[in-house]
Amino acid sequence: MNTVFKIGYINHADTAVLSASGQVGTKPVTLLADPHPARRWSAGLTSAAWVNLVWPAPVTLDCVALMGSSHSWEAGRCRVTASDVSGGTDRYDSGDVPALVDPRFGYLIHTLPAPITTRSLRLYLSDPSVAETRGGRLFVGPLWTPEYGPALGVDWGRAPTSTQTVGRGGQTFVDRRANPRATSFSLGIVPLADERRHLRELQRTCSNTDDILVIFDASDPNPGDVSIWGLAQDLQRPKRDYGRYWSAAFSITERL
Numbered sequence: 001m002n003t004v005f006k007i008g009y010i011n012h013a014d015t016a017v018l019s020a021s022g023q024v025g026t027k028p029v030t031l032l033a034d035p036h037p038a039r040r041w042s043a044g045l046t047s048a049a050w051v052n053l054v055w056p057a058p059v060t061l062d063c064v065a066l067m068g069s070s071h072s073w074e075a076g077r078c079r080v081t082a083s084d085v086s087g088g089t090d091r092y093d094s095g096d097v098p099a100l101v102d103p104r105f106g107y108l109i110h111t112l113p114a115p116i117t118t119r120s121l122r123l124y125l126s127d128p129s130v131a132e133t134r135g136g137r138l139f140v141g142p143l144w145t146p147e148y149g150p151a152l153g154v155d156w157g158r159a160p161t162s163t164q165t166v167g168r169g170g171q172t173f174v175d176r177r178a179n180p181r182a183t184s185f186s187l188g189i190v191p192l193a194d195e196r197r198h199l200r201e202l203q204r205t206c207s208n209t210d211d212i213l214v215i216f217d218a219s220d221p222n223p224g225d226v227s228i229w230g231l232a233q234d235l236q237r238p239k240r241d242y243g244r245y246w247s248a249a250f251s252i253t254e255r256l
Contacts, residue, residue: 004220005149006111007198008063008213009206013138016053016121022046022133032066032138035211037255040068043133048126053140054086055119062115063143064123065213066108067229068136071101071127079124080110091118099125100223105181106136107224109215115142137229137255139213144198151188151247154216158182159253180254183214183228188247190238195246199238202248206232211255230254 013033020029020043027042029051043049064080071078076099082091092112101108108125121140125133159182166172190199206212216226236249 002146002149004215004217006063006143006145006215006218007202008065008139008141008143008215009202009210010141011139011210012055012059012061013053013140015059016055016140019052019054021049021051027134032135034137037068037136040134040136043125045131046133047128047130048124049133050122050124051135051138052086052122053120058084058117058119059141060115060117061121061141062112063139063141063213064110064112064121065139065227065229066123066125066135066137067139068106068134069099069101069108069125070106070130070132070134071099071103071108071125072129073100073102075129076101076108076125076127078108078110078126080112080121081124082116082118082121084119086120087122088120092116096124099127100221102222102224105224105227107227107229108135109213109223109227111143111215111218111223137211139229143213143215143218144194146187146194146198147191148187148189150185150216152186154183154185156181156183180230181228182230182251182253184249184251186247186249188241190246190248192244192246195238199246199248202232203235203237206235212252214250214252228252228254
């Protein structure tokens with residue numbers, strides 16, 4: 001039985017009213033919900049800040065992830081609190097914990113021990129080693145833990161997008177672009193209930209338009225190294241292979 005492979009595809013951050021302890025005029029906190037990955041929130045020249053989310057109705061979640069975080073591995077800290085009152089702690093309080101942001105990837109991923117239902121959530125950020133607190137894309141939502149993990153292994157590597165052009169004189173010119181990570185995997189044994197509840201919703205809500213968060217090992221001490229936030233390219237329609245079990249294939253390229 002799988003307990004560590006998880007997929008997040010319902011992002012409640014996009015339906016929340018966002019506020020922050022500080023923001024630069026051209027980099028407001030609302031950019032945390034902007035689908036364009038190059039647009040980033042900045043709290044300004046400060047080593048500590050918070051982001052608050054409020055919903056008109058309760059939402060259920062067990063993961064908070066900030067992609068494009070400015071935190072360092074050594075000194076970055078975070079705290080997640082949740083309540084029906086803005087800034088409160090009665091639903092959840094993680095306490096001050098290491099942010100575990102690997103600067104190579106910039107992912108701050110905090111997984112709650114159990115799902116909670118709340119109307120307000122606050123993410124506190126601090127890192128005395130950085131001059132500016134900033135973030136790219138915010139994910140707040142529930143994680144789907146499939147009954148079985150990826151089938152027949154996973155491929156994992158880079159998706160080079162640089163191009164080469166050979167000139168008339170035989171010279172090779174390189175147009176350097178980003179070098180994002182990429183992965184593909186398949187879920188081979190998905191019960192009917194999960195096919196209806198999750199695979200169909202992935203098709204409906206994400207397809208080729210919305211990002212999803214894939215965590216291959218939620219227990220890993222470096223969560224950014226085993227996670228990808230990106231588009232599910234050409235999301236395959238689920239197939240019924242045998243009995244009441246379904247399968248689906250995924251191909252994902254990182255966006256940040």
